[in-house]
Amino acid sequence: MIKKGFRQKVLTGIAAAALALSMVPVGMASAEPGSKYASDITLKNVDSGATVTAYQIVDAVVDSNNNLTYKYANGIDGNTYSALQSNSAEMKAAVGKIATDIAGGSVTPLDVKTVTAAGGAVTFSGLDDGEWLFVVTNADGSTKVYQNTVVNNTPKSSGLTYVANPQTVDIKAEDGPQPDKTVGESNAHETSEYQVGDLVPFTITAAVPNYPSNYTNPTFTFKDAPNDGLIDQTDTIEVKANGNPVAASEYTVAANGNGFTLSFKSDFIKTHLGQTITVAYKAKLTSAAFKTASDGTKNSLTLDYSNSPTTTHTSDPIKDKVNTYGFYFQKVDKDSHPLQGAEFTLYNEDGTEAIKDENGDVLKSTADANGYVWFEDLADGKTYTVKETKVPAGKQAVADFKVTIKAASATLDNPATTGIAEANYQKYTNDNTVVDPDQGVLPITGGAGTLALTVAGVVMIAGSAMIVASSRKKISK
Missing domain, CATH: 2.60.40.740 (Immunoglobulin-like)
Structure with missing residues (x-):
């Protein structure tokens, strides 16, 4: 009498890439010798170079009277396992536990075979009939996470006898996470x-x-x-x-x-x-x-x-x-000669708050020997106010002025930094000069202009005193 109680199934567990089950337990239980129902199992969707290991966890045994019975790997409870439903959450969990227990040595598979995939597939030839757990170890550089897969090649009935039951299965895998x-x-x-x-x-x-x-x-x-x-x-x-x-x-x-x-x-x-x-x-x-x-x-x-x-x-x-950007200009006198030493400070657009670096230091720039002043690490589209905060002797501070950073224009090299090709600077204006005018006579302290003004003032005061005195004399008469 032929028994048909063993279900045909392909069990796929949750993702399991590169299961490191390279250890084959010592004392492996032997499978049914020389089964005439051995068959090929082909697994597709496996990257070339991946190592696929097959662990026999169930042996289907057909005796001389055509009775079909099952032998389970040591460490697997046959009654519990056979009661599980194919592709159920419980079956997936059980498959994952079996894989873990094989790696840990508490489940001893009936047989173990290993093949390297080529051409996107792998074929195990002449596998003993029963159930096989397949795990994939990724080739170097592979990003896939493969699922645990159990394939059943138990012989199938054909009339009054059994015949081999070869299988071709797509192993399920997900690409590794793409951050x-x-x-x-x-x-x-x-x-x-x-x-x-x-x-x-x-x-x-x-x-x-x-x-x-x-x-x-x-x-x-x-x-x-x-x-x-x-x-x-x-x-x-x-x-x-x-x-x-x-x-x-x-x-x-x-x-x-x-x-x-x-x-x-x-x-x-x-x-x-x-x-x-x-x-x-x-x-x-x-x-x-x-x-x-x-x-x-x-x-x-x-x-x-x-x-x-x-x-x-x-x-x-x-x-x-x-991306950040900078701007530069040249500080000159009224005759276009470079003015070294002029100091400028960068402020926000309305000029009320100084721009500070990561350490809380205010952004300042002092004109070099060629008069160049520059600021960098600034944002596209923002407008900044530039104030002259230290003026060379004999010169007047230039009025505050504004600069708006435009990424499309900030493609120039900063001429003040030789040997570095920044290509993220812009000019302040087309002629790119900022002129400090000479000081007038009034603001100068101790100069010739001030002395002339003082003498003229004394003369005017003396003249006024003489007029007042003369007027008083006339009144007294």
Whole structure:
């Protein structure tokens, strides 16, 4: 009598990339020798170079009377396992536990086979009939997270006998998480809206992979690495999962140069599978910001995540860019000769507040030997007021003037910094000179003009006294 009670099934668990089950337990139980119902199992959707390991967890045994019975791997409760429904949550959990127990040695598979994938598929030839657990170890550089997959090749009935039951299955996999990071209020990958001393907002997003239960200690870690010109402010970090705030106790933050490393705890990862993680923070823009056309102030992000229970993969870096600009002019006298030593201070548009750098120091610039004055690390579209706050001897301060930064015009080199090709400066005006006029006679203290004025004043006073005296004499007569 032929029994048909064993269900045909392909069981797919939750994501399990690169299951590190390379250890084959010693004392492996033996499967049914020389089964005449052995068949091929082909797995598709497997990256070339990946190592696929097949673990036999159930052996289907057909005796001489055509009775079909089952033998389970040591450590698997056959009654519990056979009662599970295909593709149910309970079955997925059971498969994940079996994979974990094989790695830990508490389940001993009946047989183990290993094949390297080529051409996007892998074929196991002549596998003993029963059920096989397949796990995939990624090739180097692979980003996929593969699911645990159980394939049933138990012989199927054909009339009054059994026949082999070959299988072709697509292994389910998801691409590894693709992190993203944006900068500024517009959530773009580049901004020109900020100046030195500003706190620039950044936002990181990435989805937690759907790790199966045999990922007992998964990794999910953001590494933020700005270059010179930005300093991450770790006290501004805010984390959310699917829009809900995440307590700081669920992750750790460690400073790393100008950046930080944020690592989520494994229990949090396992309870937030598939959820989108958002990390918002601010970085201070410093005076070491964008200097050259080939450089730029960039903020690089990578994500380390588990692509097997024992290995991690690092994502390609995401780089945001903060552009800043400068302007320059030449300080000259009325004869167009450079004036060295004139000091200028930069203010906001209405001239009421001095612009300060990341350390709180006011932005000042003093004319060099060629009269050049310059300011840098400024924002596109902003208007600044320039005030002369130290005037060369014998000269008058120029009236306050305004400069509006325009990225389209800020493509010039700063002539005062030889050997550096900034390509992010603009001129103040077309002729780009600021003239300090000579002082007039009235403002000068101790000069010839002042002496002449004093003598004239004395003469006028003496003349007035004589007139008054003469008038009094006439009255007395």
